[in-house]
Amino acid sequence: MTQQEEITRRRTFAVIAHPDAGKTTLTEKLLLFGGAIHVAGAVKSNKIKKGATSDFMEIERQRGISVATAVMGFEYRGCKINILDTPGHEDFAEDTYRTLTAVDSVIIVIDGAKGVESQTRKLMVFINKLDRPCKDPFDLLDEVERELRIKVRPLAFPISNGPTFKGVYNIYAHGLSLFTSDERQTATASTVEIRDLAAPELDAHVGERYARQLREDSELIEGVYDPFDRDAYLAGDLAPVFFGSAINNFGVRELLECFIDIAPSPRPSQ
Numbered sequence: 001m002t003q004q005e006e007i008t009r010r011r012t013f014a015v016i017a018h019p020d021a022g023k024t025t026l027t028e029k030l031l032l033f034g035g036a037i038h039v040a041g042a043v044k045s046n047k048i049k050k051g052a053t054s055d056f057m058e059i060e061r062q063r064g065i066s067v068a069t070a071v072m073g074f075e076y077r078g079c080k081i082n083i084l085d086t087p088g089h090e091d092f093a094e095d096t097y098r099t100l101t102a103v104d105s106v107i108i109v110i111d112g113a114k115g116v117e118s119q120t121r122k123l124m125v126f127i128n129k130l131d132r133p134c135k136d137p138f139d140l141l142d143e144v145e146r147e148l149r150i151k152v153r154p155l156a157f158p159i160s161n162g163p164t165f166k167g168v169y170n171i172y173a174h175g176l177s178l179f180t181s182d183e184r185q186t187a188t189a190s191t192v193e194i195r196d197l198a199a200p201e202l203d204a205h206v207g208e209r210y211a212r213q214l215r216e217d218s219e220l221i222e223g224v225y226d227p228f229d230r231d232a233y234l235a236g237d238l239a240p241v242f243f244g245s246a247i248n249n250f251g252v253r254e255l256l257e258c259f260i261d262i263a264p265s266p267r268p269s270q
Contacts, residue, residue: 006080007265008265009079009265010080010082010266011081011082011104011259012081013104013107013259013263014084017108017110018114022129022247025247026107027083030083031074033253034074076256076260077260081256084103105124105263107125107126108125109128110126110140111127111129112128112130112134113132113135116143116148124242125144125239126241126243126246127244128246129247130243130245130251131250132162132245134162137154137158137161138220150238151226152239153226153227153228153229154171155171155254156168156255157171157214157217158251159210160210160213165245166205167206168243168251172240172261175194176192176197177193178194197218234264242254
């Protein structure tokens, strides 16, 4: 493999979030899909993260927060993925800002119940914790646009939230993924894919009510938001948005698969 081929296949990004938004959990699930780890540690707010792969310093274990950027890598679909899991606590913002100079893309994790918080403003978007009661997804999209001052384009969309959360519709790949397992520790949760939202199988899997809502939401998305423009994303003028629940593996694969397709490889420093 030539040097240029090696550069082209690389994807380097940082994961940034407000504390407790689920950043480390999302990072671990991405590592699971890449085979870098086999079992993710349970990440709990304000508690010792004994199993967290990226929280390795003693102060992190004592305080239950990430304070230094950790670099993790894995192979996926022929690409070399490098993840920089950054500190989320405001005391360590300087390290986060330095990290941004070393990456080509950024994934911002937002708590679906809390929306855009102060730390997130300073800094592609993954709206997390859809397995819990959350704000309306369209309200969250409006909030991201308003607070981050950037246009958004949802590339995945949730099917309900909280106790009735069914999964995510993959807009980018034109398919539906339903996670039928409640397995939270591994990346082997079984899925069901339906590519056509008009198919009657959709009603059978999620129920008539949620199938109808998803079809209506899909029509609204296509009517309100412009088609995804990769050039606008690469120019920093558009933020692709994904929904899911990192701890349950909902929406993580969709994020990873799309990221590999659209994210840039390393570029020369300016």
